[in-house]
Amino acid sequence: MxxxxxxxxxxxxxxxxxxxxxxxxxxxxxxxxxxxxxxxxxxxxxxxxxxxxxxxxxxxxxxxAGGNWHGYAKLDQTDLQQKELFTLHMLQKLCDLYPDSSIKRVKGYEYRKAADYIEPYFIRHISGVRYIPTSELPPQGIDVGVEFDTVVFNAPxxxxxxxxxxxxxxxxxxxxxxxxxxxxxxxxxxxxxxxxxxxxxxxxxxxxxxxxxxxxxxxxxxxxxxVTPARGHVVLVRSPECQDVTVSDESEWFYVIPRGNGTVILGGTYDIGNWSQTTNPDTTTRILQNTIRLCPQLIGEPATSHTTAQNIDDRVAKLRERIVSEHVGFRPMRxxxxxxxxxxxxxxxxxxxxxxxxxxxxxxxxxxxxxxxxxxxxxxxxxxxxxxxxxxxxxx
Ligand SMILES: Cc1cc2nc3c(=O)[nH]c(=O)nc-3n(C[C@H](O)[C@H](O)[C@H](O)COP(=O)(O)OP(=O)(O)OC[C@H]3O[C@@H](n4cnc5c(N)ncnc54)[C@H](O)[C@@H]3O)c2cc1C
The missing domain is CATH 3.40.50.720 (NAD(P)-binding Rossmann-like Domain)
Structure with a gap:
């Protein structure tokens, strides 16, 4: 020594x-x-x-980044699991000690299709876990929902x-x-x-x-x-009504991450090896359609009000009016x-x-x-x- x-x-x-x-x-x-x-x-x-x-x-x-905590490690990645759980506890501690850190304790919601669902490792390690009864699930196509305690932060x-x-x-x-x-x-x-x-x-x-x-x-x-980029296109909207994180992984992956300051990040994409810095209007529309379906609170509607084939265009138009900016970032994937x-x-x-x-x-x-x-x-x-x-x- x-x-x-x-x-x-x-x-x-x-x-x-x-x-x-x-x-x-x-x-x-x-x-x-x-x-x-x-x-x-x-x-x-x-x-x-x-x-x-x-x-x-x-x-x-x-x-x-989004940014939220949502355990990523697979069931056999125990080292990464420990690092993620340790970080969650640190972020929760920082949230309690330093309100100016921008970190906030929130509820997280994960929605899946039953056929694809494998219970994530963190469900057994974190607080506030509740499987959501079918009657409370958001719309068509989703048949598993789980609620848990997590944090969000304003990344920059x-x-x-x-x-x-x-x-x-x-x-x-x-x-x-x-x-x-x-x-x-x-x-x-x-x-x-x-x-x-x-x-x-x-x-x-x-x-x-x-x-x-x-x-x-x-x-x-x-x-x-x-090392290679995993491109992410996100849409920043103004929605003080939206307080909780929602992630859905059906055929595509969408998320709603409030930043704690009245704005919300909507995503997203994960394009490996793609360096394009240009936002794609079709992707924007797909993100708006799917996130409003998951989270009607984005436009001030109650969580229970479902998006239907009849009202989808109207809802997307309302959400589009709330766009603050769009960004493309590149995750350093390895x-x-x-x-x-x-x-x-x-x-x-x-x-x-x-x-x-x-x-x-x-x-x-x-x-x-x-x-x-x-x-x-x-x-x-x-x-x-x-x-x-x-x-x-x-x-x-
Ligand atoms: C859309 C999107 C959403 C995301 N959401 C989340 C989320 O919710 N939660 C989460 O945990 N993660 C999220 N991520 C991932 C997260 O942003 C990254 O994992 C993280 O930012 C990587 O940080 P880093 O410090 O390794 O790299 P970077 O943030 O890329 O920093 C690299 C640093 O190295 C410097 N550098 C590099 N090369 C050189 C050089 N040659 N000379 C001098 N300086 C150099 C750069 O200037 C920079 O300062 C998201 C990412 C994206 C794009």
Missing amino acids: NTNAKQHQTPIIVVGAGIVGITTAYVLQASGKYAVTVVAEYLPLPTLSDAYTTSAAPAWASPF EYLAWLARKFVAIGGVLRQSTRLSSLSDALKYAPTPSSPSSNENNNGAGVVVVNCTGLGSRYLVDVADAA VGGVRLELSQLDVGNVPVVHNYGHGGYGYQSSWGYAYGAMRLVDQAVNSSCSVGPKHTQSKL
């Missing part, structure tokens, strides 16, 4: 300022062991308005809030150009607070943490071809799942912890992966020798 590392904060460079980078940076900085600098082309501070520029979307998924606001918390505890945000390699980020290394912490200390001088999402496909020293690994940079003896590839679940697993990344940073710093031969990797 390198005790100097505890007394004198080891410099860490986190590359990437999406929710994964900011949460990881926060956890590292809050530990008291590390002096963390976040380096990224796109940062959530100082101005939130930058978040929604179309040009940022292909390189920065986080401002475009929560991201900026957490970034401010990180800065408030001494973390540093530095804007960069688009880096061509992770090694390029080394020039942003903070000055070690002690001369005993230096870059020749078997790689313990600086640790790089890679949270670049889709960027990991293009950084020359990562070049991960398994074939094989998240890469959470300790490795080394091509240059020097510098350890790198990879934490990228969170697809559609980056927020809802963020705290679990952030602590997982810190365990790997601790391992790199505490090892008395180098992290090993170039291609040795340690997986959590």
